[in-house]
Amino acid sequence: MRAIVMGVGLAVAVLATGCKKEAQDTGPQLPIPQCGNAEYDEKAFAVLVRAMDRTGDIAEVNRRFAQHRATLEGLLAQRHPQLMPRLKPVLDQAFADARLRERTACLLTGISGQREGIASMDAWSRKPETRAITTAIWTRKPAPSEEEDAKMTDKRRALLRGIASAMLLQRIQANIDAVAKDEAAALAVVLESAPQAAPPKPSPVAMETVVDGWLAPALVKIPDGDLADYLNFVEGTFAGDYYVALNSAFDFRAGAWYEQLVEQFDRNNVQTVLPGGAAGKEALVADARRSLHQIGTPAAAADAQVKLAQAERMDPADAAIKTLLAEAALMTAPRMPVTGEQLRAVIQAPNYEQADRFLAKAIELKPDLADAHVQQGRLRYLQGRDDEAATAFDTASKIEPEHPLLNLLRGDLAYAKQDYAAAANYLQAALGQPEGRVHVHVTALNHLQVVLRKTGRMAEYPRIVNAFLARNPQAWNVRLDFADYLLTDNARAEVVLQVIEPVPDDWFPARKVPIVAAALIRKAAERLDKDGKPIGASQVAMQRLLAMAPEPRALGEGICRSGVETTVAKMVLDTSPAPKVAATSLVVCSLRWQNARMAYGIAPLADAVALSGPLPELNNDSPLCYAAATRNVRGFMGLAKLQVNPAQRCNDGDTIAARLQRLSYGSDTGVAQMLDALNRFYRKA
Incomplete structure (x- = not known):
């Protein structure tokens, strides 16, 4: 975590953006966020924040969360009035404007490396037409004007549909609806002793509802030409990434903020007090x-x-x-x-x-x-x-x-002493006990997997986990871990889905969605016609994947984990609303999993800017540097052909050329091939 919290104003002052300073920008700004160990471009991020404040995007998220708090507080007052004095300070802190702005920041740092895209958004956000349209969208009211209302035509409806689709307004509305119906209630029942069923998945919102009930009346004073210019930007590659990230900010359960709020609620669920209230x-x-x-x-x-x-x-x-x-x-x-x-x-x-x-x-x-x-x-x-x-x-x-920790800890100790048989016995005994302490079962299964792999007994692992899940069907973390293992072990799609599907959709969607997507893609690739299109049960799996509509990054991760061929991967990418974003995610995952053929085949479809800088998924190396370090020759070739930026230094401070020179000892022909590609594709540079 960063040791020094810097103001965004300072970051803006030192950023050479190529644009003139605008003294009028005096609105509130996000802090430089403290988001674990996440690395991001502080200077570019500051420019992004300025643009978001001009368009009112941040203010809209906070306004919605103020409404969410009112919904939640009303439920708590009904269900747990005795706890409200303890919970009010928690709510005051979690829903404070500065805390919500920091939450939004942490959900947006992932796109801070796209400096060119941020510069284009910075310029776009300065246009009066942009501000007028965005303000009307977020307030849902037309700007005061004496102009006649624009008539609805097929062309105008197509423009409005394009804006709704590009800005993911259907999902934003679904998230807003979910808080009022289900999610605030789900947070309220954290304080109740009886186990609660997971809330249903947010109901989808029809495109016509967004267009006719939201955009058409809000933008009735905006001419078609201005709408077309607006759509031209929001449909762009960077804007696609931006609106995916902004959409997550509207999601009540996204990010560490929600998890911390649940923890705070649980910690404050204590009613034994002294007479004075302490x-x-x-x-x-x-x-x-x-x-x-x-x-x-x-x-x-x-x-x-x-x-x-x-x-x-x-x-x-x-x-x-x-x-x-x-x-x-x-x-x-x-x-x-x-x-x-x-x-x-x-x-x-x-x-x-x-x-x-x-x-x-x-x-x-x-x-x-x-x-x-x-x-x-x-x-x-x-x-x-x-x-x-x-x-x-x-x-x-x-x-x-029968102490609840004893078998787990004894199993770990036996492993340290290289008594692997005893380690396996103790860890299986831990799984046979009721879980008296949190995480014991998940930890025991993870450690048992290490022991079995060490002793060449991995064939036993599925049997052990299946027996455990038969006794503990709601062990959601275990199901996620096991489904991950099955994907890696090339299990059939039906087997993976049988394990993962009972996990509630909102339990850990960042893990569940890519796993389900990977299994469906694997199933879709089982039966193809002569043109490479899914048929029969494979077609059904493909249709289910389309209905699921995973985020582009989750789709890319799912394709990567599915193990399908490049031709099938391209077919699935074509179904994404943002294929370049999904392809970029797929390339990064393929580099991480050493799938050289996929990295090479998909690289031409990816975003060169997004693949030019350091990425947390690659140990903060740039993709070029990571491909060189792992001697992924074909992946390196694909990135070079895409013309990703070779000037970015590797995580050890070397240039990519210097790293390759360091690796070129001996007779490694792969390093020589990468050096040759560097010279051929970057000759002008």
């Missing part, structure tokens, strides 16, 4: 335990630490509080990435020292507290002190043999 020790501990054992994220653990510190001041001799403080310290420790066959990375961290002190005191206060010994074993394992970890787990087992 939370008592038991309430604080119960709330912290809920955060640690039912939410289980680092953010939830950090929140638990605050509450536990208050509870400890009330009762310094409570061993359970000290154990929970140690657990929170371990959950908020820096996480080192592990790859391949690793399950842990041994490091030294201040959190470990803090946890050690809490656990030593807890065991001194209460030697028979199983949780304290389990957490001490967990700490010793993370420190690489495996014999001490085993001793702690043995002690815990004598006190509480």
